[in-house]
Amino acid sequence: MDELIQLVKETKSIALDSKSAHNVSVKGLADFVTKVDTAIQEFMRSRLKDMYPDIQFMSEEKDNNDIDHTGKVWILDPIDGTTNLIHDFKMSAVSLGLVDNGVPVMGIVYNPFTDELFSARRGEGAYLNGAPIHVTSASNLSESLVIVGTSPYRKDLADVNFDIIKRLYIASEDIRRGGSAALDLCYLACGRAEGFFERNLKPWDYAAGVAILREAGGCVTDFAGNEPSYRVPSDILASNGIIHEEMKKIINE
Numbered sequence: 001m002d003e004l005i006q007l008v009k010e011t012k013s014i015a016l017d018s019k020s021a022h023n024v025s026v027k028g029l030a031d032f033v034t035k036v037d038t039a040i041q042e043f044m045r046s047r048l049k050d051m052y053p054d055i056q057f058m059s060e061e062k063d064n065n066d067i068d069h070t071g072k073v074w075i076l077d078p079i080d081g082t083t084n085l086i087h088d089f090k091m092s093a094v095s096l097g098l099v100d101n102g103v104p105v106m107g108i109v110y111n112p113f114t115d116e117l118f119s120a121r122r123g124e125g126a127y128l129n130g131a132p133i134h135v136t137s138a139s140n141l142s143e144s145l146v147i148v149g150t151s152p153y154r155k156d157l158a159d160v161n162f163d164i165i166k167r168l169y170i171a172s173e174d175i176r177r178g179g180s181a182a183l184d185l186c187y188l189a190c191g192r193a194e195g196f197f198e199r200n201l202k203p204w205d206y207a208a209g210v211a212i213l214r215e216a217g218g219c220v221t222d223f224a225g226n227e228p229s230y231r232v233p234s235d236i237l238a239s240n241g242i243i244h245e246e247m248k249k250i251i252n253e
């Protein structure tokens with residue numbers, strides 16, 4: 001774990017290179033990639049291959065068709081929160097998960113702008129910069145802060161998503177929108193908020209965060225209450241565990 005944490009921290013100088021952050025290509029509607037994304041992916045791919053030659057590598061800015069998901073797979077989002085990066089919003093993260101035959105067993109999520117590093121290994125607890133973290137004990141939505149995701153690349157889903165967001169806003173204390181799903185999950189893990197939902201996320205958005213939030217005592221499922229997929233996109237519902245059913249009911253109303 002220590003050597004992986006050191007490795008992820010080494011991405012800081014790449015992530016903070018503002019010239020590369022503003023070297024942007026358009027992938028799709030509101031969907032961008034910068035030179036920072038591709039440089040971090042290449043750095044991590046080559047270092048992980050040297051350190052762990054037998055573990056497969058899945059990452060957002062590459063073709064992942066040949067991955068055998070019955071084995072061990074690194075799942076990397078080189079920058080989660082690229083739109084934030086482009087806007088100097090300082091809420092982006094490098095997210096590295098390890099999934100073994102469909103089970104998230106390790107996660108590291110690092111925000112190079114704040115130097116906050118969240119980490120967890122299955123069965124060994126969750127940590128923020130080395131100190132143990134835990135979800136809150138808020139017992140219902142009315143005393144909860146809910147982080148929402150807007151599925152920015154699926155503007156066609158705006159009506160259905162914002163209907164849910166409105167219902168959650170009315171039932172909770174308030175809502176927030178962070179812009180990095182990986183950090184959103186970690187914010188639940190360390191007790192800064194109680195709930196999170198976003199439709200149609202990709203495995204690299206949540207693989208590491210799932211490992212961290214579960215070790216912090218939280219719960220992550222899809223909208224039906226099932227285990228998310230680590231091969232294809234999933235809708236993600238996450239919580240401190242206690243308000244999970246209440247959120248699930250509102251999302252599926």
Ligand code: IPD
Nearest residue numbers: 079080081082149151179180181
């Ligand atoms: C995005 C972020 C964002 C979420 C999007 C994701 P990216 O990841 O996690 O918070 O709303 O759905 O795609 O594109 O910045 O890696």
Ligand code: CA
Nearest residue numbers: 077080081205
């Ligand atoms: Ca992402």
Ligand code: CA
Nearest residue numbers: 060077079080
């Ligand atoms: Ca990304």
